[in-house]
Amino acid sequence: MFYKISGPEIISKYVGESEDVIRSIFEDARSQPRAIIFFDEIDSVAPQRGDESHESSRRLVGQFLTLMDGFDKSDNVIVIATTNRPQDIDVALRRPGRFDWEIHFPNPSRDDREAILVTSARKLATSGDLPHGAMADRTSGWSPAELTAIWSDAALFAVKDNRKAITTEDYLAGFEQAAKRRNLIASSRPATTPKADTAT
Template sequence: MIWDYDGATALGRVKVVSADKTFVHVEYPNGNTAICFSEEPSDFRVGDVVFITETSLETAPPELWPSERSWVGVIKLLHATEAVVEIGSSLQIMPRPQELTLHVGNTIEGTGLETINRVVSDTPIRYLDLANVDDVTIRQFKEPPENTYSFEDFAGSAGIVARAKELIETPLKYHQELEEIGARPIKGVLFTGDPGTGKTLLARIIANRSDAVFYQISGPQIMNKWLGQSEELIRKIFEDAAKQEKAIVFFDEIDSLATQRSDDSHEASRRIVGQLLSSMDGFKRDENVVVIATTNRPQDIDSALRRPGRFDWEIHFPLPGIGDREAILRKSQPRGAAADLPHAIIAEKTDTWSPAELVAIWSEAALFAVADRRKKILEEDYLGGFEQVTTQRARKQAERTSRDEGLIQ
């Protein structure tokens, strides 16, 4: 019997035999497969261990096949003779063992794709389940007061800084005095504006100036890494913040975490919004905590979070005008920048640029200087950096336009 096959000489196991027994589908131990063909019907059956040689398939001792690795899955559906099992992120149909009592939701252990060995738990256990949120977990989001930032680092609208001081720094510094007056505490402030306009930086500056513990929470980070325990994590962070003399709880991109609730909303999103509302409403008058959140899509935030006692105060971060752009370029320039660089010219050419994009000019300029083996950024480096960022902005804008047009179509 002469076999034609697609693979290398090795140990294999028969997975499928065609109806006429001339095609045999063979699996290698590493998961790769081969299809072997013979003009004459074979005697191989599914599960047989074989040697694949240059010219034939030969029966091999079953004990040569490596032991199956066990897997853990969750029963999703049961029929009389079959079970649908969720293993990782995929669904598998396999024979239902009659000797085991199975129920939908059981966590089971099995081997291969044919054998369910035992019930591990009566309830689902999934890969994304996490251990209890503890102090070690909270420390990942917590930064003690540091004197590393000042308002001099924020080169933008003086009006933004003044308003932030009024709404955040003053209540934190004079919490006791405001309580004695009987004023309603300011608990939530929403920073709105385009990406890169300095919202996160100003929050850090205020925390430093106020000697407040700073908790930074990223919406996308919680929704991805902490899916399944986001609510407990938020609750624990608020509890920890309430124990501090002063604290700022900062939510970056809160629109990705607390979108408008509706009948079509994901259950996890509804639970997170509910926990945020509960945590903000649960503050006691003697707890010196201010919650800051950033977004460039305020219309997407659940409306309940914008009511009095929550995020009822807002500071808008506009794109900088020409004077602010020149100030940002001057304040952000590295020590190695030459004197008398044309900041006014660059400021004039960068209408609608964000502070982050302006600062990026210096990174590109430094690359030009280093490539030329210089330790000083000269005018040609500065202009070259401006051209590089201009090109990057144009490319990103083209990508956004193409994506938006695709969505419309």
Template sequence: RFEDFGGYPQVVERARELITTQFENRARLLAIGAKPIKGILFTGSPGTGKTYLARIIANETDADFYLISGPSIVSKWVGDTEARLRKLFEAAARSQSGRAIIFFDEIDSIAERRTEDSHEASKRLVAQLLTLMDGFKNEQNIVVIASTNRVDSLDPALTRPGRFDWEIEFGMPTYEDRLSILRVGARGLQTIGDLPLKEIAKQSEGWSAAELTALWSEAALMTASDGRGKINPEDVAIAFERVSSRPRREISIEEAR
């Protein structure tokens, strides 16, 4: 649920406005004469919760959820990748709930800017995706969400009006976001004592949501290996040191290419 997504209140509210309203008030929007939203880009660094929020939205709206993880859809056989995409969109159109979310994780890995040097298979894949999105009918209650941390590398045809023309940016979590993420993570755990969440939120500047969540995994491992049933403040402090000591490397867009 939305309350299980720690931090980023403005991101959650914007996503709720764009997608939940799209599903629940579609007939009203069409009566007004508004064009349905086809595609939304979730942009931001890895580990900031883009896929997690997409799953929550699907659950909150009772929509069927189709997850495509970047290169996993690509086939070595000519025409097979485009056929997979067509079948995916056809399945979404036949959704029993009448609502569907198609989520492309790391879309930049399959839909980079087309150039003369681009592989022919890549050009065909992007062209097929554009054709499928342009073929949406008003009665088809489908929203395509795509995540990327390299939005500048996407083919410009994808980001023009009528396709992925809405963007929601996931920045690195602020202090308030980090504290909220830590509290949400602790909510489902067995704990004892006054956990130092505010101190950790202050000291974890630059951490992603995924790194903050990893802290609870470390704390739980220590608790279980020590034969105890509840996480205590010392476990959390040691877990913070362990996660802090993990190797961290920032990857630039040029390196990723």
């Protein structure tokens, strides 16, 4: 059995509900012959606790740690998690015996960025020769998700101007929009680090 859990989706405004959801997932997984629980954006489920942390957040992290500690080597359950912000995960979760391995994926190189942009463009209606190489030069440090976001913004510009295909003008405008959003996020939070997959 494979459980794919989006961290933000299980966070509830109601007291105790998020803890109940996580507990139910682990209990059901344990009842299976074999199970994998995959948490995407684990930093939203187990954020770093501090003096200013909300009580509900501390309870959720505590519940998650308790469930992780309930496993032993004989269990047929594997827990995997991903995050773009490993520095935001509560340190207790990264101690030995909980998540035992960490795999870091660096941001794509210049050639990788161009390949991502070219591949993403194949799924879209585009017009003319688009400057993928120049765009790859301008996006140093961008993640694959940030690169593909350029296309979402470019498509919106095309639709706004009643065009059925993305032009170079839309492409550049999409980049500017994505760059503004990226800078806004960077200014409001600590710098993003490479994505880390963690498994136990």
